[in-house]
Amino acid sequence: MTVKIGILSFAHMHAYSYAACLKQIPSVKLVGLADDDPERGQETARRFGTRFFASAGALLGEKLDGVIICAENVKHRPLTELAAPRTPHILCEKPIATTMADAQVMIDVCAAHGTRLQIAFPVRFSPPVQRLKTILDEGTLGRIYSVKTTNHGRMPGGWFVDKALAGGGAVMDHTVHVIDLLRWFWNTEVTEVYAEVGYSLLHPGLGIDDVGMLSFRLATGAYGTLDASWSRPDCHPTWGDVKLEVLGERGIARVDAFSQNLAVYSDRTGKAQWVHWGSNTDLGLIRDFVDMIATGREPFITGYDGLKALEVALAAYLSAERGEPVALPLEREGGA
């Protein structure tokens, strides 16, 4: 069977990678893309040999098997509300939304229409990370004491630093990947978050948080930290990192998910660069989404997973505001 997929918005740069992944899967037809920016949309459609649709509604009229939403964070909700009645499968870029209320509406509207909602947490498809999960599942480290993590990045700019569109800066952008991994590893939840959040600390005049240092406790009893900062300069040889160190009674396991790199030094580009030769995690994510559509199974990463990861990022902001640890789950306020 041919799996017909459309992409709603290329505002998030991951859309380009997802489109390239779709083109690599023979059973997939990339039916088209819609974008608020017609110039970007037309150019991207040409690049991937597909059709440009002037509106999301028009693309959703094409009897798609699934859509991938890569709009700005705040637009995830309206696009999901638009797509849920018209397509049976949605893959939504992370974070799921910018508020708990929006995330819940997305989950509810998909449930009401029998649409399967998956959240894009590609790091679950990193083979080094998957190997760590196996090691943890086998109990190799014994009782787990702590997990120290980083998800560093360069400052992405654009709408990522516009609170009205992104919902927050580095903490919103870089908390959810690692928190999702930890929830997945141990089938657990974060129960408490303390955070030091820095605004314009590494980028004068940025006007949004660019440093986030989260200290948390898991329901397993383990404690941990996550550095979610945009602390890699523009000249850094790669975009950033996802690193995890799990300390247990029998030893320590360290994973650097994106360390399978070539070091390339070029006088032509004037730069040192790391070229990743490890497995493409985005391809793993897209294959999984297509497999879900083809087999009719439930999503591997659910809307609820997206919501619980978002909750930790929101709790971090709350903790920084209050200057004290915040207990989870957060109390849900109507319309918050």
Place this chain on the structure above:
Amino acid sequence: MRHIGIIGAGLIGGMHAERWAQLPVELAGFYDVSSEAAAKAVGKFGGRAFPSLETLLAEVEVVGVCAPTPAHKDLVLAAAAAGKDVVCEKPMARHLRDAEEMVAACETAGMRLFVAHVVRFFPEYAHAKEVLDSGQLGRPGVIRTVRGGNFPAPDTQNWYTDFEQSGGVIMDMLIHDIDYARWCFGDVSRVFARGLTFSDVQGADHVLLTMRFQNGAIGHLEGSWAYPPGNFRTRLEIAGDEGLLEVDSLDTLPLSVTLKQEKATLAAGIPVPESPMHPTDDPYYREIAHFLACLESGDDFLVSPRDGLEALRIALAAIESLRTGQPVDVATFEEE
């Protein structure tokens, strides 16, 4: 020529003696509450074993305080009263009040007190400070450090494993990086720590400390006595608004020897890495040589008694945070 007396003939006392032997001074000898330990050190490093603190003080101009932390105060007070200059191991005391008395006693007696925060003398840390000060990294924003090894062996150094005496991994290990971070980024406004110190875990100690500096910068310091043996590691990362600096002992090992597992020794099959340095670049040599040079020139020490006291205050505030689960304001922190 100055005569040097070392109090405390354990591991660190021997390390001091080895470095003094390379300098134009006379090692008078050792005093230790264990006359056996003193005799053993004399056999190895020369000088003579003094039967009492008083007899040692009567024959030297300079005292090295290398006894367990709780003994520091009385030894420094006695040395100051006897008109001796002192190099005192870190942490300078177990409690703030003790450290304040020590600083006051040396000031009153007009004697010089150098707190041996040796990390400032490690070539990679010293160079990192130079890079930071050169402005290449821009305005400092985030500092991350790691200092970790295995739990101290209970047979030889059991005072380390007694929290009341040593203050655990925060006071013995993390204080190195606390001092270094404060040297780089200035005074600390608050700390928040999670760790194993007050948990039910026996035979391991581990802390993840987040800190906020008065200039708004953020720190993340890991101290571990929980790694498997043979895995000592240090790491430093400083991010500024114009650059990033990283150094990791795991990545900077110019020499590694791996033996076939012919004999069933602990080291067999495990690479034994080394980072060889010229003897005059050895951090303990540089520290002791700096102390001597400042005694001769009258210049200020790189580490002032106030620096030693402030590092202790931050360490104790971190312990308080571990105990209470709350962030602790360093400036208003008072030890109970």
